[in-house]
Amino acid sequence: MTTKKITKVSGGEDTAPQKPTFVPTAEAKAQAGKFRMYGILLWILAIVAEIVAMVILFKKDPEVALSTGKRIVLIVFLLIDLVLLIAGSFFWKKANRFDPASKRNELKFLFQNQLGVGVAVIAFLPVVILAFIKKEYLVGAIAALFMIGGGAASADYKSPSVEEYSAQTSRVEELTGGNNVYWTKSGTKYHIYEDCPHINTNRTDEIFNGTVAQARALKNITELCKTCENRAMKEKGLTNGVETQPETAAPDEGTKSESEGQ
Numbered sequence: 001m002t003t004k005k006i007t008k009v010s011g012g013e014d015t016a017p018q019k020p021t022f023v024p025t026a027e028a029k030a031q032a033g034k035f036r037m038y039g040i041l042l043w044i045l046a047i048v049a050e051i052v053a054m055v056i057l058f059k060k061d062p063e064v065a066l067s068t069g070k071r072i073v074l075i076v077f078l079l080i081d082l083v084l085l086i087a088g089s090f091f092w093k094k095a096n097r098f099d100p101a102s103k104r105n106e107l108k109f110l111f112q113n114q115l116g117v118g119v120a121v122i123a124f125l126p127v128v129i130l131a132f133i134k135k136e137y138l139v140g141a142i143a144a145l146f147m148i149g150g151g152a153a154s155a156d157y158k159s160p161s162v163e164e165y166s167a168q169t170s171r172v173e174e175l176t177g178g179n180n181v182y183w184t185k186s187g188t189k190y191h192i193y194e195d196c197p198h199i200n201t202n203r204t205d206e207i208f209n210g211t212v213a214q215a216r217a218l219k220n221i222t223e224l225c226k227t228c229e230n231r232a233m234k235e236k237g238l239t240n241g242v243e244t245q246p247e248t249a250a251p252d253e254g255t256k257s258e259s260e261g262q
């Protein structure tokens with residue numbers, strides 16, 4: 001006990017009852033920023049390729065068919081457009097794994113994760129319309145096909161979210177007391193134990209070790225290994241399904257029931 005006056009500084013309050021929210025590290029943020037820049041740059045180049053194709057089409061007389069050579073040049077530019085679009089979307093989706101959006105704002109979440117689909121429309125719809133106006137039906141059909149294919153390749157089917165990262169990190173922390181997981185180059189799950197039979201095999205010669213967020217960002221691994229989860233629960237004295245609170249429970253126990261999006 002001290003007789004000195006204790007002044008509680010604002011901001012230093014115990015924030016434990018609040019659900020821990022995932023915050024990307026400065027490094028992850030920087031990585032995400034870099035990948036977003038690559039993505040946007042590639043998308044801009046895709047639109048430049050589209051503009052070149054449009055210029056060729058624009059100059060064309062709708063009543064006179066294009067020469068085969070010109071048509072091939074057109075299709076080549078559409079192909080370049082497609083490749084750049086998909087490459088841009090690849091980096092964009094990668095960036096979102098380093099710095100995911102929050103589901104709290106549904107519209108922003110959808111926009112950030114599916115932006116590539118919108119870019120696919122921008123990168124192809126104008127050229128589709130112009131091709132049909134100019135009666136270049138084959139080119140128009142190819143461009144429409146590229147728009148659909150490029151859009152499908154640009155969509156994010158496993159959109160990462162802050163909430164998911166938070167819940168998964170809390171789960172591992174709750175089970176192990178730390179945020180430390182293992183994964184392999186070709187695996188699809190992250191593991192709590194480095195000697196888990198799924199990764200400790202003859203086929204594996206390298207095991208990666210890091211946080212849940214790193215497993216997600218670097219390898220796009222979205223799931224915790226069930227074998228590891230069950231083993232950790234057993235070791236912690238937790239029974240499957242109904243969880244009894246062990247004596248050494250982490251202070252964030254109880255946040256689990258509030259966690260959403262799971």
Ligand SMILES: [Zn+2]
Nearest residue numbers: 191196225228
């Ligand atoms: Zn495992």
